[in-house]
Amino acid sequence: MKTIAFIGLGNMGGGMAANLVTAGYKVHAFDLSEDALAKAKEKGCEPFSTVSEAVAEADAVVTMLPNGKIVKSVYTGEVIGKAPKGALFLDCSTIDVATAREVAGLAEDAGYTMVDAPVSGGIAAASGGSLTFMVGGTSEAFAKAQAVLEPMSKAVIHAGQIGSGQVAKMCNNMLLAIHMIGTCEAMALAKRAGLAPQKFYEISSKSTGYNWSLNDYTPVPGVGATSPADYDYQGGFASALMLKDLGLAIDGAHDANATVPLGEHALEIYRAFVEAGNGGKDFGAIFTTL
Numbered sequence: 600m601k602t603i604a605f606i607g608l609g610n611m612g613g614g615m616a617a618n619l620v621t622a623g624y625k626v627h628a629f630d631l632s633e634d635a636l637a638k639a640k641e642k643g644c645e646p647f648s649t650v651s652e653a654v655a656e657a658d659a660v661v662t663m664l665p666n667g668k669i670v671k672s673v674y675t676g677e678v679i680g681k682a683p684k685g686a687l688f689l690d691c692s693t694i695d696v697a698t699a700r701e702v703a704g705l706a707e708d709a710g711y712t713m714v715d716a717p718v719s720g721g722i723a724a725a726s727g728g729s730l731t732f733m734v735g736g737t738s739e740a741f742a743k744a745q746a747v748l749e750p751m752s753k754a755v756i757h758a759g760q761i762g763s764g765q766v767a768k769m770c771n772n773m774l775l776a777i778h779m780i781g782t783c784e785a786m787a788l789a790k791r792a793g794l795a796p797q798k799f800y801e802i803s804s805k806s807t808g809y810n811w812s813l814n815d816y817t818p819v820p821g822v823g824a825t826s827p828a829d830y831d832y833q834g835g836f837a838s839a840l841m842l843k844d845l846g847l848a849i850d851g852a853h854d855a856n857a858t859v860p861l862g863e864h865a866l867e868i869y870r871a872f873v874e875a876g877n878g879g880k881d882f883g884a885i886f887t888t889l
Contacts, residue, residue: 601625603747604657604682606650606673607692608635611718612663614726615691615751617642619661621728622750629653650677659687659747666843667698674702679709687743688713691732693768695847696854699735700762712736714744715761717768720753721836729753733771735763766851773848775812776841776865780885782812786819787889796822818883827881838885839878842869 601624605616608630619626620643628644629652630636636646647653650673654660660682664670670692678688688706690699690713699715706713714736724730731754734741741757748755758767785808789799800823804814816835817823827835845866852859872885 602627602657604654604660606653607663608639610722611725613638615663616644618728618751620644627653627657651681654678654682657682657686659689661689661747662692664692667694670694671698671702675705679706684710686711689716689744689747691716691718693717693844694765696762696765696851699765703761712740712743714740715764716744716748717764719771722834733758733764733767735759735761735765769844769848769851772844773862776845776869777861778810779812779818779883780865780868782810783818783886783889816883818886826883828883832880832884835881837878838869838880838882839873841882842873845869
């Protein structure tokens with residue numbers, strides 16, 4: 600496998616594609632943004648003006664797209680039937696489970712192998728090649744996908760059948776949203792009750808309150824780990840994207856007849872925050888509402 604088409608070169612995709620170039624792959628790149636294409640070219644990718652052209656000679660196609668509707672449109676209109684028969688498809692977008700399974704079924708019916716492989720780790724991890732990939736697909740498809748995903752990752756985990764990667768992603772991000780809100784509430788309470796936020800961090804980060812949002816992505820400026828909070832909540836993981844992922848989780852919960860009251864409450868909190876004009880701020884900025 601020598602040539603990879605990478606479709607979607609946004610904040611995440613641009614860094615991911617660059618890491619594939621570093622690993623020795625020939626990367627055919629496409630994005631609607633001319634600026635993103637120019638940056639990809641600087642990193643060693645070969646830019647193409649259409650998806651169909653980018654995938655025409657690809658051994659594998661990696662997509663990193665905004666939502667399920669776009670994923671389905673791109674695959675059915677410009678990838679399936681345009682990429683060489685037998686090519687491997689890896690969709691790293693975060694989308695609904697039903698669409699992931701539908702698109703994979705269409706691809707497999709047309710003679711392709713496909714996995715869903717959403718990621719965890721954010722922009723810095725995408726650039727640094729330290730993402731976690733949660734992969735849905737057959738054991739054979741996963742084995743093929745590993746070679747493509749490993750240069751972009753710190754971990755590549757087989758979640759199960761097709762769609763399982765999306766299940767893992769929606770559950771993971773629902774949990775992340777919940778513990779970010781809880782971390783913000785606890786830090787705000789500590790401050791109002793007279794305990795310095797830095798002291799609370801020093802104590803809780805070494806106690807049972809330990810969690811990623813506190814220890815590795817501290818949402819209070821000047822406290823704990825360096826994070827978007829130290830840059831006026833710019834960069835990082837946009838609150839609008841967290842709201843999108845929470846929506847996928849709640850829809851998934853309804854489909855599975857699962858009860859997720861904290862997930863639903865987190866959705867309400869982030870919806871209000873985004874509707875107030877904060878969609879572009881990092882999701883840790885929920886601290887500012889407290």
